[in-house]
Amino acid sequence: MLDIKMLRDRPDHVRERLATRHGGDEARLEELRALDERRRAAVSEVEQLKSQRNSASKEIGALMGQKKLAEAEARKAEVRTLGDRIAALDRTVAESEAARDALMLTLPNLPHASVALGREAADNPEVRRYGAPATFDFTPRNHIELCERLSLIDFARGAKLSGSGFLLYTGWGARLERALIQFLLELHTTEHGYTEVAPPYIIGEHCMVGVGQFPKFKDQAYAVQEGLDASTMGKLYLLPTAEAPVANIHREEILPAVRLPVRYCAYSPCFRAEAGAAGVGTRGMIRVHQFDKVELIKITTPETGYAELEAMVGNAERVLQLLGLHYRVINLCTGDMGFASAKTYDIEVWAPGQGAFLEVSSCSNTEEFQARRMNLRYKDASGENRFPHVLNGSGTALARLFVALIETHQQADGSIAIPEPLRPHLRADRIPA
């Protein structure tokens, strides 16, 4: 959520910055301005009336104490007429405020000044590359062939169980997935200074609003209800990402400055309806309805937010470096950034079998945007309550990492070589053919 004060004081700035995304906010900004003014006018009038009523009520109390009952009754009658106007104005305030806030929740974050202007993915500047594409002296297979030959994933039975887009990991595939999760959590907790948390996998609607998933992306989430009780529908959702619970851990709190930065990492499965994406890359495990991910979350002061973002990207890159994978880091342009983000780096890993880079991590600083939605604050050195920067990043997504790993490290004999740092967790140095 943007700062309503900035909308009042610098409307042109807000309009310009929002226009660098996808535009189309003009009408909403104008409506917002009108609602805000209506609310403020009503607030100042009703407060004045309430002030009158408060002092009158005190007088009535005093009169009754002195047993001047007739006078008290006369005053009561006067004040009663104030009550009706107050009630009407209170309704105006509540309505305009609710409408204003609902509108505020639909506006995306403003891009940071350093973000490149652009409309789409093609406009994203590349920041750096690591390594080189794997080369093979045999004909390499793609991950679908590898998974089938080595019985890592049973695509047909996964679909039989839950429909297309759901994976059944089997044997070495299940073990590799589990080893990767363990490897990632160990790395971030022991070497990168994150505190591990294990969140619920079903999350309240208010937390989805808090991170900016809702209201805009409601159609992308799986809603759950209790049994056949439709009245419970719309309150709880399967996680699209662990960001939803973890970023909300301290919602509605005021953290002492000495506790910052807060750094959490969490493993969770992620559930995405991918509505409207049917048929697009549905084969294999590139785009699925459920995948595993280790998420990184930071809560920092505004002063250190961007330094922490750079560090977070480095933490995610380290994963790929240790696994011997080729990747590139790109900086999303204004038109390609997520709703809540002020600045985002994507990390894309090279998948030889696809001949393409696959997004495995997206690291963003949402600045105060999510903190405002969550009413998360911290108390700075001077005792002032301020909104912290809230950052999130994948460290990393698993299904695509799995793809890149097996496609990159496949051997001529059909086996998969396991990179050194992963071996203790898999308790093997290769997946046999």
Next chain:
RNA sequence: GGAAGGGUGGCUGAGUGGUUAAAGGCACCUGACUCGAAAUCAGGAGAUGGGGCAACCCAUCCGGGGGUUCGAAUCCCUCCCCUUCCGCCA
């Protein structure tokens, strides 16, 4: 699902219609005392929104929402959450 008891400021804990932002205690800040600290004494200190150059002023907030009343932490309705016991269950 059934029964009972609870949700008050950073914590603890009073308050059951009228100077109550809310006693007392703990923690915190300032000052005095001290070489310094502890102890003691005195004082201060909540949040949100709005107004003012400022000292300050106004409104709202005692789990959420609604109602009764001139006036609600206090009475009524409703929802949420927590604790204990019973039932069921991984």
